[in-house]
Amino acid sequence: MGEVGLFYFVGGFLTLVFSLFATDLQTVLMFLEILTLTTLPYTLFSIVYQATVVKKYCPLCIGVMVLFWVELAIFASTLPLEMPPLTVNAIILILWGFLLPIIVWLGFKPTVMATLEIPSLKQTLAIFKGEPKIMETLLSQENSVSTEQLAGDLILGDPNSPISIIMVSSPFCGHCTPAFNALEKLISEFPEGVKVLVRIMDGGKRDVTKQLISLADKPELAEKALHAWYIQKKKDAEGWLQQFASTEQADPEIIDQRMDEIAEWCKANEVGGTPSFYINGRKMPYTLKITDLKYFLRALFEEAEENPN
Numbered sequence: 001m002g003e004v005g006l007f008y009f010v011g012g013f014l015t016l017v018f019s020l021f022a023t024d025l026q027t028v029l030m031f032l033e034i035l036t037l038t039t040l041p042y043t044l045f046s047i048v049y050q051a052t053v054v055k056k057y058c059p060l061c062i063g064v065m066v067l068f069w070v071e072l073a074i075f076a077s078t079l080p081l082e083m084p085p086l087t088v089n090a091i092i093l094i095l096w097g098f099l100l101p102i103i104v105w106l107g108f109k110p111t112v113m114a115t116l117e118i119p120s121l122k123q124t125l126a127i128f129k130g131e132p133k134i135m136e137t138l139l140s141q142e143n144s145v146s147t148e149q150l151a152g153d154l155i156l157g158d159p160n161s162p163i164s165i166i167m168v169s170s171p172f173c174g175h176c177t178p179a180f181n182a183l184e185k186l187i188s189e190f191p192e193g194v195k196v197l198v199r200i201m202d203g204g205k206r207d208v209t210k211q212l213i214s215l216a217d218k219p220e221l222a223e224k225a226l227h228a229w230y231i232q233k234k235k236d237a238e239g240w241l242q243q244f245a246s247t248e249q250a251d252p253e254i255i256d257q258r259m260d261e262i263a264e265w266c267k268a269n270e271v272g273g274t275p276s277f278y279i280n281g282r283k284m285p286y287t288l289k290i291t292d293l294k295y296f297l298r299a300l301f302e303e304a305e306e307n308p309n
Helices: 002-019 025-054 059-076 088-130 131-139 176-188 206-214 219-230 237-245 252-270 290-306
Strands: 154-157 164-169 196-202 274-279
Touching: 002 025, 002 196, 025 059, 025 088, 131 290, 154 206, 154 219, 176 196, 176 219, 176 274, 176 290, 196 206, 196 252, 206 219, 206 237, 206 252, 206 290, 219 237
Parallel strands: 164 196
Antiparallel strands: 154 196, 164 274
C-alpha cells in the first residue's frame, strides 16, 4: 500500500507539472479529479477499520485521507461540469506522469532496500559476535540427530575435531552451491579444524550423486570433486564425470546401499530440503546462515579447550 500511495501522489504531481507546459490542462485536471473520486471509498473503509478493528486512530493516515477530500473539493470548485475532450497528447502526459515514478522506483528499489537492510544486518552480526550463546539457545531448541558418519558421507576438514557439521546437499540444488562455497571458506578460517560430513541426497540425476558417493573412501579426491562441482556456476555434469571418473569401478550394489542409508537417515530426521545443516547433532534453523557459524564456532572451541573431556 505504501508504494501505491507513492505512485499516486508523485504520479499526480508529475502529471500536473507536465500539463502546465501543454494545452491539455483541463483534461488532465478532470482525469485527476476522477482518480481522486476512486480513492474516497477507501478513506471511509480506513476510518471504520481503525475505529472497529484497530481501535486506534493513525494521525498520518487521517491526514492523507483529509488530503484526498481537500483535493477533490479544489477540483470540484474549479473545473467545469462538462468533460473536456480526451486527446492523444493528454493520454501521453498522464501515462508519462504515472509511469515515470514506477519505472524509477523499480530501478532503484533493490539498492534502496539493500541499504535499509544493512543496519539490521549489522545489528544481527553484532549480536552473534558478542553473544554466541544466542545461537546455542536456538540450536538447543532443535531435535537432536546422530552425528555418526555414514558409509556414503564425504568428509572434509579435520576428522578428529570436536566440532561436527553435517551438510545435507544435492548436486543440482541451486542454493547448495553458495552454501557449500561458504562452508569451504568457514573450514579455511578455522585452523583448529572443523569436521564436516557432506551427505549427498539423490536429486533425480543419479549419475553425479553416485559418482560423489563412490568417492567416500577417497577423502582427498572427494574434496577435489566436491569443490570442482560446486565451483561451477553452470553445471557441466558430463565434463565433471569425465574428470573424476575412477579407474576402479565401484560396486553398484554398495553405492545403492549407501544411497539407501542416506535416504533412510533423511527420512528419519525429516530433512525437508537442501541444503540443511546440523551442528554437533542439532539442526541449524533456516533463519540462520552458514556464515553466522564462525562466531558460534569460536565459542565452541573455547568451551572444548576448557572442558577437554
